[in-house]
């Protein structure tokens with residue numbers, strides 16, 4: 001059963017997310033001697049990454065045992081302002097003692113299909129299975145209900161044979177060419193954590209959580225045997241009818 005937690009504001013969402021990540025890292029390193037986390041792009045998770053890098057949180061994570069991946073990337077070089085890697089690197093990875101070899105970025109500078117194949121190889125090498133089983137997948141949601149780079153109507157939503165694919169999608173003024181995990185690769189995770197803030201997403205969040213199943217890619221995210229948690233702020237939750245606030 002998905003857990004939906006409504007918090008007063010974006011800062012509280014970032015703090016709750018950072019606390020959840022610290023707890024999951026502890027549990028995973030105790031159980032499996034490593035913690036594998038797929039990061040989200042876009043703007044919403046940046047505050048969480050900065051908090052994790054802060055004095056208050058950074059010392060609570062065993063960074064040499066943390067392996068960082070991405071749920072999706074824009075097909076741009078890693079130093080491009082639109083790069084999801086660049087955002088996470090600036091806010092978190094360059095601030096904490098994570099070994100360079102533990103940062104498994106999607107190579108957005110490659111040709112999209114080559115980047116997808118490259119990343120499928122990276123995942124297979126790390127997990128030693130065709131399908132990754134992340135300890136945690138962090139996701140955001142667009143106001144069109146997309147998540148990672150899984151957009152409404154995209155063929156990627158029906159992809160069941162590949163953990164990573166390349167897609168082309170137009171969303172706001174962001175790069176159209178992208179590489180993304182597929183729904184099945186996300187749904188294999190031990191835990192999936194959505195971070196959603198802002199009134200602009202309220203109508204879509206209501207439709208995704210309380211509306212009929214189907215049109216929104218975020219509705220395809222339901223871990224096979226893992227936990228699904230939504231951390232949302234009051235503004236994004238403002239149209240929820242049934243969900244506790």
Ligand code: 6PG
Pocket residue numbers: 040041042043044045072073074084139140141142146147148149174
């Ligand atoms: C990306 C993201 C994407 C993002 C949503 C929400 O590469 O853009 O992975 O899925 O999570 O677009 O973006 P915001 O957090 O900026 O609203």
